[in-house]
Amino acid sequence: MKITIINGPNLNLLGKREPEIYGSESFEDYLGTLKVKYPSVSFEYYQSNVEGELVNKLHEAGFDSDGIILNAGAYTHTSVAIGDAVKGINTAVVEVHISNTFSRESIRHQSYISAHAKGVVLGFGLQSYELALQSFVLK
Ligand code: CA2
Helix, strand or coil: CEEEEEECCCHHHCCCCCHHHHCCCCHHHHHHHHHHHCCCCEEEEEECCCHHHHHHHHHHHHHHCCEEEEECHHHHHCCHHHHHHHHHCCCCEEEEECCCHHHCCHHHHCCCCHHHCCEEEECCCCHHHHHHHHHHHCC
């Protein structure tokens, strides 16, 4: 099974800044633990700070992966283009967030992705990604 994890803007800073909200582990280190725990899964990881690059990656993974785990970062709350891309691809997308966006500012309560996602996992720290992964792996 091939799973593509796509992270949006500023998530390359994980583990370096704002540990009180986002924890102190880098995504690369966390992904290493997932790879050990789920050896049968082939992971692809992509991060970009650029909206159009995230759309391009969704188009690519949307036709060659078995599942997509997407944290579009702040674009979640602003990007009609990313929402349209999620709607337009074949592969199911699980939207994830590290923080509980509903306990934060009201701008973070809106998502252009959720309506087109298979499901949404948020508020569990980096474990949100593993819970999303299990929705694809555990049948
Ligand atoms: O909780 C999440 O996963 C978010 O998608 C993270 C986004 C935020 O805009 C969303 O509302 C919720 C921000 C990612 C920024 O990540 C940083 C990590 C470390 C230091 C600074 C930013």
